Amino acid sequence: MNVQEFQNKLKEIQEIAKQNKNTLTATDIREVFEGCDLDKSQLTGVLKYLTSQGIVIEGMKKAEETAKAPEYKKVPLTQEEEAYLNEYLENLPVIADIDLDVLFEQLSKGEKSAVQTLASYYMKATAELAADMNAKEILLADLIQEANLSLIQALDNAGEELRDEEWLLAEVRKGILQVIEEQTQVKFADDSLVARVEKLESAVRELNDDEDDKNAFSIDELAIILDMKVDEIRDILRLTGDDK
Secondary structure, eight states: OOHHHHHHHHHHHHHHHHHTTSEEEHHHHHHHTGGGTOOHHHHHHHHHHHHHTTOEEETOOOHHHHOOOOOOOBOOOOHHHHHHHHHHHHTSOOOOSOOHHHHHHHHHTTOHHHHHHHHHHHHHHHHHHHHHTOBTTSOHHHHHHHHHHHHHHHHHTOTTSOOOHHHHHHHHHHHHHHHHHHHHHHHHHHHHHHHHHHHHHHHHHHHHTTSOTTTSOOHHHHHHHHTOOHHHHHHHHHHHTOOO
16 A cells, blocks of 8 residues: 555545535445555554544544543552651641631731741641652652642632631642642653554554555654654654664
8 A cells, every 4th residue: 555545545535524524434434444454553543633633433532532641549658658757747847826717817818927837837737648649650758849839839829718727738639639640641651652662663564564665654654544743753763773
């Protein structure tokens, strides 16, 4: 299958979609590409390309609606983390003889001293909350630091509404969760990149090994089939030595 044939097939299937109010069925696609010897993964690449063009494929949700990063899993503290947490808590300042109701009322009036006192008082609860939400994607020390930042930001942005402990700890929890989710996304993206490199290496060999130089898949064609950018494919090919 050469590039021109493949491009003609894409034009044909897009024309069919146009005639059907920008809608296709998977059967439509398979029938058009039936003689192209595309395997299941390659057909999936075609489906993704078509949905990226705004074409609705019946019975198939758009890739961006179905793709989800894995949720993080809470992990128990290691002995080293337990020791770190205990030492951290022991070194926190002791805040006694305070009236939380008064402090939250002062917070609503914008008094900076209330922000400082509440921040110091809730550092212990914040650290314990971070430890309770411990995740493998981020070090406990870093998670506690991020939790403290969430604590300060919540107090600084409390506004004129009368707040309370339940609100404050909920804001800290949201901040911790956001950091963990961001780190999970980073790991997910890193893992995905490795998978895409492996996928491209395998695809280049499988698709081109049985083709002569004249009919081998081009980079543009691989980009469509594998749902990858042309520049990304070129970079990966340079890294793997397959760009020669």
